[in-house]
Amino acid sequence: MRSTTTVRLTALSLLAAAALTGCAEATTGGSDDGGEGGDRQEVLIGYFPNITHATAIVAQEEGYFEDRLAEVDAEPGYQDFNSGTDAYQAVQDGSLAMSFIGPGPALTAFTQGPDSVRVVSGAASGGAALVVQDDITSLEDLRGERVATPSLGNTQDVAARAYLADEGFETDLEGGGDINIVPTDNPVAVNEFRDGNIAGAWVPEPWASILVAEGGQVLVDEADIWPETDGQFVTTHLLVNAEFLEENPDQVKAVLEATVAANDFIASDSDTARDEVGAAVTRLTDAPLEPEVLAEAWGNLEFTNDPIAASLEEDATDAAGVDLLEGLDDAPPVTDIYDLTLLNEVLAEAGEPEIETP
Known part of the structure; x- marks a missing residue:
């Protein structure tokens, strides 16, 4: 139910992205010296170097992406973006396996091609x-x-x-x-x-x-x-190319194992995670955040595996209502964007509550 005295904002994390490198090719050469794994498939992951993408930053900084993907003979690559439009288009056309992204671009991608993308997990709420x-x-x-x-x-x-x-x-x-x-x-x-x-x-x-x-x-x-x-609304979630999801479920599951581990780390050691993310953002963007500002902003965010589907539905209604989301009337229900099967497998294996599928 919409409040009539306050504004419904949904955060899209935007901070000028800086040099995270990655190859858009699906496969890259691995070690040729007989080391573990040999050639490994590269899973290209997009995100913005911003605190609202802390799940992705922690998963990279702590080595969770690398460790989990190695178990399925793959390795992570990273791609930087200056806009959500560029990110969702890369996921749509398959040059990017997946990206952490805000709700607006995800909705646009879904209405343009309902079968092209899926949201497989949440990442951040609020802020x-x-x-x-x-x-x-x-x-x-x-x-x-x-x-x-x-x-x-x-x-x-x-x-x-x-x-x-x-x-x-x-x-x-x-x-x-x-x-x-x-x-x-x-x-x-x-x-x-x-x-x-x-x-x-x-x-x-x-x-x-x-x-x-x-x-x-x-x-x-x-x-x-x-x-x-309860005050939650989607700020960042994980958008995956639908064909990649269908053909590489083990790799998507490995990424989700990494993101769940990252959110657990953030929950258990919030101050360390905050400082780690702040340092990474500063390094990647050359735009340092004052410690007091970082602490205040961090306290306004919640990092969660739940993509908070109810808020995305309201976002879609809002966008259509102000003529900024074409094609919604011709698209399937917004809830069709979600595929939480692998996420719930990961959560069950970790002994954590599963997320109700919309």
Whole structure:
């Protein structure tokens, strides 16, 4: 049930990606010196070097991907992306086996080709907010003002437009209407906010915490408006090429063993995982996070194996309602995007609760 006093944001993790390397070929040469495994198939995994993709970062940093895939005579490769669009298109066309990705691009991929992709696991929940200047106390104060979102049609952009429409505010795709939504890269939005050129921004972490550190205040925390899911909503999940899933279930299962292990590590040693992820993000992007900002942003996220299907269904409704998701009427039910069979096998073997299949 949608709240009428707060905004439904779903975070799409965006931080400029940096040099994670990987080969788009399905198979790479292994050791030719008679070492273990010989030639191994490379499983190419995409993710963004951002804290909302901590599951993937921890799985790489701790060697979980490498260890689990070695057991099925495979090895991980990594590919960096600057946008969710590029990531989902690579998964769709099969040049990428899978990618950690936000809900918006996954929905677009599914509506374009319902048989091309599947979500096989969750990764992160939460971590999105509307942060405004300190003199803004209500949505009405935003009338006639400029509010940034990460990009036109991305998850926060859709959520902002849908929420404002519910609240009686008109917006349009050209930045007009009662409240002027201006798609802006997150680093640029920070500068615009600091200079007073925007009244607020709908952003995922760590950008929300960065804006608060710049003197802003949270007008809306999305976690407060999901009572039906106890404050959870999908931020990052794992999208897999459907053909790869069908032909290589052992490799997908090995990746899922790694992600479950990573989420267990995060849950059991959160501070160590946080610092490990912060260091990796800094190394990969050359954009260090202040320790206080990292701690605040980390505390607003939950890392989970559950893809939180109910929130994705609402995302689809929102996107269609503001004309930013073509093809939904012609696509199968959104729940058809999920295949949690292998995830539940992994969870059962680990003695952990299984996830109800939508």
